[in-house]
Amino acid sequence: MNDQTPTGDEHGALGDAEYTEFMELAAQEGFDLEEVEGDIAAAGHGPLPVLAVVGRPNVGKSTLVNRMIGRREAVVEDKPGVTRDRVTYEADWNGRRFKVVDTGGWEQDVLGIDASVAAQAEFAIEAADAVVFVVDAKVGATDTDEAVVKLLRRAGKPVVLVANKVDGPSGEADAAMLWSLGLGEPHPVSALHGRGTGDMLDAALEALPEAPEQSFGTPLGGPRRIALIGRPNVGKSSLLNKVAGEERVVVNEIAGTTRDPVDELIELGGKTWKFVDTAGIRKRVHLQEGADYYASLRTAAAVEKAEVAVVLIDASESISVQDQRIITMAVEAGRALVIAYNKWDQLDEERRFYLEREIERDLVQIPWAMRVNVSARTGRHMEKLVPAIETALDGWETRVPTGRLNAFLGEIVASHPHPIRGGKQPRILFGTQAGTKPPRFVLFASGFLEAGYRRFVERRLREEFGFEGTPIHISVRVREKRSKKK
16 A cells, blocks of 8 residues: 555644755755745645636636736637637735636527526536626626626625726726625736736735645545536446446436536445536537537536546547547646446457557556456446555655655666766756645756656656556656855
8 A cells, every 4th residue: 555654733634754864955956945944834735725716708707817827828718619628727915825726618599598607607616715706897797797796696706806998997887886786895807918907916815714734644534526527428427327237327317407417325335435427418519519528618617526536438439639638637736547448348359459558659658557447338347446445545645755755766777877868967956745645756966967867767756666547747847056255
């Protein structure tokens, strides 16, 4: 099982003896000890708090999200209904990290105001710790805005009201009119020009909880939480019903239903598991873009609530771009990962051959993921699902003591040094595992480590310590020489 060590409350990730040893190493190499402590704390936090950005179309949500995350990543278009590859981004403000969920792109003209507001807002709010509600100050509060307000009040989450498109003092009066929504003080901003966004982010951080301290190898109370995810019609409902031994989930053809089914407690392999169900999302051709967006948002919410993501793939069909996006979502969320290839009983030898080639080509970035070949229809190989989940959880919680890690890093540097670039050869000086769930490492180096070398270090970490079924996060801090005191 996990190679875990007791941890001291004061230092979170490191026990007292390890902490002393590690800081002595840092001092010897000339690092600023306060910065080192900050680096470890930043890498060793628990799950980041989630901030959802909601509002009707074209009020500037995506522009505001780009302003929050400090880069143009959320797609900004005048046309509502744009399907995004990612709906969750990581942001940092005043030294605090958090996740931002962008909910732009729903199609009110097709689905109708009430249905579209409920779908896009409820999915996002479900996964959020706090909500930024964006209103166009130039237009004022509309009936659609009032509908969102009702949803927010029912949800009971902290809300920061943002009056967007206030480009100068003349727009302050328009923003003040939004007091009528009853959500407290409107924060006037211009997402396009950045005006007022700092004060708005300060207010958002006050509404968000702090990221919990990292605790090694200690599972949260209650059954372990499994997200069963995958694109439409791969057999999620059938698989859930099969493992439950009864018809727990109704398979329907309606896309974008308002709420997720209740999480299912299921006895499997002698244990009780909580399956965070994402079944029941289906595409209708004329709503394909919007339905895909809702499916993506719902899946993101389910993954955020889970510890393990079981991604179901239809083995009888070619691995699709949507399959790859869903897997990427689970990896980026830092969840343990099991790939379940469904409909295995329907494969002939030729299809199995081509499937293996597709896995080698399309899923080359996740050779560490646990794999099971199953049939939700017949129940074939279902007994292999629990061991795969348990192995992935075990890797997800694995802890490498600092002394053992640094001995390993020393061996790597000696046997496979970093290539010389520009006449310099960067070197890993020392490191520590700052967190688990997933394993997070901080490496301190004498220079920039190229991506290829980082991948090599990750591969060797897996060979040495396991980490089956889990992503690994590696951050590198380059040594900066202290300025000499006068």
